Amino acid sequence: GAVVSQHPSRVICKSGTSVKIECRSLDFQATTMFWYRQFPKQSLMLMATSNEGSKATYEQGVEKDKFLINHASLTLSTLTVTSAHPEDSSFYICSAPADPGLAGTFFLSTDTQYFGPGTRLTVL
Amino acid sequence: AQRVTQPEKLLSVFKGAPVELKCNYSYSGSPELFWYVQYSRQRLQLLLRHISRESIKGFTADLNKGETSFHLKKPFAQEEDSAMYYCALSGGLSGFQKLVFGTGTRLLVSP
Numbered sequence: 001g002a003v004v005s006q007h008p009s010r011v012i013c014k015s016g017t018s019v020k021i022e023c024r025s026l027d028f029q030a031t032t033m034f035w036y037r038q039f040p041k042q043s044l045m046l047m048a049t050s051n052e053g054s055k056a057t058y059e060q061g062v063e064k065d066k067f068l069i070n071h072a073s074l075t076l077s078t079l080t081v082t083s084a085h086p087e088d089s090s091f092y093i094c095s096a097p098a099d100p101g102l103a104g105t106f107f108l109s110t111d112t113q114y115f116g117p118g119t120r121l122t123v124l
Numbered sequence: 125a126q127r128v129t130q131p132e133k134l135l136s137v138f139k140g141a142p143v144e145l146k147c148n149y150s151y152s153g154s155p156e157l158f159w160y161v162q163y164s165r166q167r168l169q170l171l172l173r174h175i176s177r178e179s180i181k182g183f184t185a186d187l188n189k190g191e192t193s194f195h196l197k198k199p200f201a202q203e204e205d206s207a208m209y210y211c212a213l214s215g216g217l218s219g220f221q222k223l224v225f226g227t228g229t230r231l232l233v234s235p
Contacts (some may be wrong), residue, residue, distance in 0.1 A: 044223075
């Protein structure tokens with residue numbers, strides 16, 4: 001199967017600090033990963049597309065200097081929330097579609113996104 | 125603009141009753157439509173996609189381009205179907221396309 005992990009699962013930090021969230025595809029490779037944000041009882045809102053080897057693409061209204069994304073390898077993308085404030089408290093979810101031809105993707109559906117379990121961020 | 129609308133926040137039915145979760149979309153091209161499900165304390169996972177025309181766990185969904193709808197149906201609901209269901213749209217050719225999600229419908233199946 002295709003497993004995407006996120007670390008940490010939950011984090012509490014003080015206002016003004018930075019928090020890094022990792023998203024890993026454990027048994028397949030992905031050149032693209034997506035970062036979503038979900039407020040309580042609301043839908044997932046796409047924040048940005050993480051691209052391995054190039055800059056991330058941010059959705060309209062998402063501050064790229066505040067939400068730094070680094071796609072370090074074909075299995076890892078990180079989201080850093082810089083100078084976090086209470087309004088950044090949310091549930092952050094990543095997903096990765098299987099990149100055809102890369103390792104581990106032969107039996108996966110390439111039009112399916114595989115989601116991580118999410119990271120609950122609370123900024124005090 | 126791409127938009128997905130799920131008009132019902134909560135759908136409550138009894139076990140064995142038919143279920144229909146509504147989804148309407150707005151997209152100028154030829155979209156790909158998906159239903160994702162999130163069971164309690166689990167991650168979001170794909171339930172079915174319109175291009176597969178498949179039935180998963182008894183659920184089916186037909187893309188109606190005339191009505192721009194992709195409603196999810198099951199003839200006989202089971203308690204284990206209780207979950208959050210999200211309709212999602214992806215534009216263009218298959219690949220690493222961005223998903224636009226609806227607001228979700230919580231299905232509650234009572235015994």
